[in-house]
Amino acid sequence: MNEDIFRILAAVIFFTGISISIYFRSKADRESGEKVSTKEERRPIFLALRLGGLLIWFSPVAYMLNPAWMAWSRLGLAVWARWLGAGIGIICIFLIYWLFSSLGRGITPTVATRKEHELVTFGPYRWVRHPLYTVGTSFFLSLGLLVDSWFIIVLAVLAFVLLAIRTADEEAKLIEKFGDEYRRYMLRTGRFLPRLN
Numbered sequence: 001m002n003e004d005i006f007r008i009l010a011a012v013i014f015f016t017g018i019s020i021s022i023y024f025r026s027k028a029d030r031e032s033g034e035k036v037s038t039k040e041e042r043r044p045i046f047l048a049l050r051l052g053g054l055l056i057w058f059s060p061v062a063y064m065l066n067p068a069w070m071a072w073s074r075l076g077l078a079v080w081a082r083w084l085g086a087g088i089g090i091i092c093i094f095l096i097y098w099l100f101s102s103l104g105r106g107i108t109p110t111v112a113t114r115k116e117h118e119l120v121t122f123g124p125y126r127w128v129r130h131p132l133y134t135v136g137t138s139f140f141l142s143l144g145l146l147v148d149s150w151f152i153i154v155l156a157v158l159a160f161v162l163l164a165i166r167t168a169d170e171e172a173k174l175i176e177k178f179g180d181e182y183r184r185y186m187l188r189t190g191r192f193l194p195r196l197n
Contacts (some may be wrong), residue, residue: 014064128194140155141153
């Protein structure tokens with residue numbers, strides 16, 4: 001199969017997903033008029049997520065520019081697995097839009113909440129407390145399949161592990177802000193996937 005088809009699909013999926021994220025994040029910053037501090041974040045996790053974020057963003061771009069640059073990380077996946085990655089990536093684009101449009105001004109790049117932050121319990125947040133972490137990981141896993149790169153897959157898994165560790169701090173901040181309302185919300189929702197009860 002022609003590699004250019006996968007390069008084009010990777011570019012469309014990657015830049016569409018990233019554009020949605022950038023749009024809603026910058027909109028939240030503009031509308032709130034507030035710069036959220038990163039001082040409440042644990043430094044090792046914050047730095048690892050930033051460094052890993054650069055790698056996980058630049059790896060698909062390197063592939064799009066020249067697949068040979070990422071050839072060292074090829075898995076040799078079957079064509080159907082790469083198409084599966086494309087399909088999952090397209091689904092993730094819709095989920096990314098849904099979760100960001102539901103979260104609105106509440107999105108922050110850290111565990112801190114905005115002063116005017118409201119608890120969001122609709123959209124995907126009706127069932128899952130941290131759908132951004134689940135969808136974001138799925139998005140980059142899909143790109144790993146599409147690009148045929150074990151490196152992108154490993155980075156996505158490591159990023160999820162770091163985010164899962166960070167979630168305890170994030171939820172402590174949300175309990176501090178919303179108290180029993182957030183505790184009740186925790187009882188009826190799953191952390192990364194919907195509850196099965």
